[in-house]
Amino acid sequence: MTLARTGTFRSRxxxxxxxxxxxxxxxxxxxxxxxxxxxxxGHAGTVQLAxxxxxxxxxxxxxxxxxxxxxxxTPIVANYRGARQLQKISGAVVSGLAxxxxxxxxxxxxxxxxxxxxxxTMSLAPEVRTVAFRYLGFVAWGILPLFCANILRxxxxxMGYTQVTMRLFILTMPVNACMNYIFIFGKLGAPAMGGPGAxxxxxxxxxxxxxxFALLVLRLQVFRDxxxxxxxxxxxxxxxxxxxxxxxxxxxxFLETSFFGVECLLVSRFGTVAVAANQAAMSFCNMLYMxxxxxxxxxxxxxxQLYKVxxxxx
Numbered sequence: 001m002t003l004a005r006t007g008t009f010r011s012r013x014x015x016x017x018x019x020x021x022x023x024x025x026x027x028x029x030x031x032x033x034x035x036x037x038x039x040x041x042g043h044a045g046t047v048q049l050a051x052x053x054x055x056x057x058x059x060x061x062x063x064x065x066x067x068x069x070x071x072x073x074t075p076i077v078a079n080y081r082g083a084r085q086l087q088k089i090s091g092a093v094v095s096g097l098a099x100x101x102x103x104x105x106x107x108x109x110x111x112x113x114x115x116x117x118x119x120x121t122m123s124l125a126p127e128v129r130t131v132a133f134r135y136l137g138f139v140a141w142g143i144l145p146l147f148c149a150n151i152l153r154x155x156x157x158x159m160g161y162t163q164v165t166m167r168l169f170i171l172t173m174p175v176n177a178c179m180n181y182i183f184i185f186g187k188l189g190a191p192a193m194g195g196p197g198a199x200x201x202x203x204x205x206x207x208x209x210x211x212x213f214a215l216l217v218l219r220l221q222v223f224r225d226x227x228x229x230x231x232x233x234x235x236x237x238x239x240x241x242x243x244x245x246x247x248x249x250x251x252x253x254f255l256e257t258s259f260f261g262v263e264c265l266l267v268s269r270f271g272t273v274a275v276a277a278n279q280a281a282m283s284f285c286n287m288l289y290m291x292x293x294x295x296x297x298x299x300x301x302x303x304x305q306l307y308k309v310x311x312x313x314x
Contacts, residue, residue, distance in 0.1 A: 051131020065254025072246030138199030
């Protein structure tokens with residue numbers, strides 16, 4: 001195992017920032033979707049904002065934890081690139097997509113059983129509970145495409161095209177805002193759904209994001225040659241290796257982000273206004289957390305590419 005010792009400190013820092021900045025913008029866009037949900041719901045009323053805030057803080061730790069598992073594809077693909085085992089990348093990606101589907105189905109199934117009990121344990125006003133439950137119900141329709149999109153995103157990022165990912169996620173921001181506007185306030189013939197309408201907008205945005213990534217890897221030559229949707233590359237060995245690396249990553253990220261969610265849930269006993277105010281403050285903290293997270297993701301890509309190692313799977 002040897003490290004490529006080339007370049008000065010300044011050149012290496014420039015390389016890190018070149019990878020990190022697009023990832024940071026992408027992470028801010030992901031967080032911005034939840035921020036749009038809460039901010040735009042706030043214009044529909046305090047109850048709508050409180051309901052969406054509760055729903056967001058229940059969902060985000062779960063999403064970030066499971067997404068941390070899926071992000072294990074980044075070091076796996078980077079390892080194959082560094083080891084010049086490019087032919088194994090397609091198997092890792094298609095196996096990651098299968099894992100993403102399995103996790104999405106598990107979350108939806110478990111959520112349908114546990115969510116009512118979780119909400120019942122909080123001291124929520126009935127109308128706030130209804131908004132939170134309906135919001136999360138609509139968000140659930142976007143879990144499968146969101147998880148699959150994040151697998152494809154890890155593949156694209158690790159291949160060195162973080163700016164492509166950044167552009168796609170930047171485009172999702174106005175799309176998400178437009179969808180929220182339509183379904184929250186009842187525009188263009190859609191019913192005025194209030195806070196739950198933000199869940200509809202988020203689900204539609206997630207499907208469009210996944211379709212965009214799928215089209216990207218199918219049409220661009222640099223990605224098309226890997227045939228990442230070819231099911232013949234699926235292997236349970238890839239799944240096991242993905243989980244071996246991903247579960248510690250997901251658990252660490254879950255523990256980090258759950259602090260934000262638990263705080264909002266504890267504040268819920270103080271009433272609707274307190275929940276709404278707390279969510280406004282925590283949205284800013286969530287944005288700040290994206291800086292160290294993006295830095296760690298960029299280092300993962302760069303370090304694995306610089307090391308000359310044996311492939312993870314033989």
